[in-house]
Amino acid sequence: MKITLNRINDDFLFECTNAQGNSILLDNTTQPGAKGVSPMESVLMAVAGCSGIDVVSILKKQRQEITDFKAEVEGERIPVDDAKPFKSVKVKFLLEGNIDPKKAQKAAQLSFEKYCSVSKTLEPTVEIGYEVWVNGDVVQP
Template sequence: MKARIKWVEDVMFLGESGTGHTVVMDGPAEAGGHGTGMRPMELLLLGLGGCTSYDVIEILKKSRQDVQDCVVEIDAERSEEAPKVFTKIHIKYTVTGKQLKTNFVERAVKMSTEKYCSASIMLGKTAEISHEFVVIDSE
């Protein structure tokens, strides 16, 4: 896996993934930025959310659950002192589908966070990560 980051100006950077996708990173005005892009730590949380969402959906599909939607909301706290690592992360999964079995959703979340989601496992080395889930029946 590769990544390339190019400085544009001030505190704005253009990140390019090895697969050719790009993202703008920028800081707030008080740090010399223009607020025109995401901050790097926001991208880490988005990566965590994407990683665990993918896992949960795949696990539920393989379990023959009729999953129709999955929304992950993440709240995080960071250390006051540098390095300002994440210290607490709370992940809330809202999973919608037809006759979803709650125990299957619980199992999918657990498998993602404890076994499959590399981002969750890596961030768990510095942060206390907690989870909750809500199941919505679409019928």
């Protein structure tokens, strides 16, 4: 796996491109007029995307009918020397459709315990939590 990063203005705007030519913009979001996401926001996006792919894939294999899927991710950061790494990350899945809540909960559990490489990368130093909502109701683990 390889990406390239190119600076595209005189400040902090970078374009990151993968081998297939797909790209995202990263920027210093503390500056006015930022045109991309911050690198730390991109980490939260990566957790949402990785676990989201897992959950949707598992539920599709179980023939669950997903009509809408969203994830909200919050990260708590702590100062460590001059950096502010994540202390914890919490993912909230919001699913709609003809979905068995127990299957949705199990899919999320499998993602975080077994499949999601992004959360597994963070896991040694970051507490990862999640909750699952199906059709407006929270699913109890």
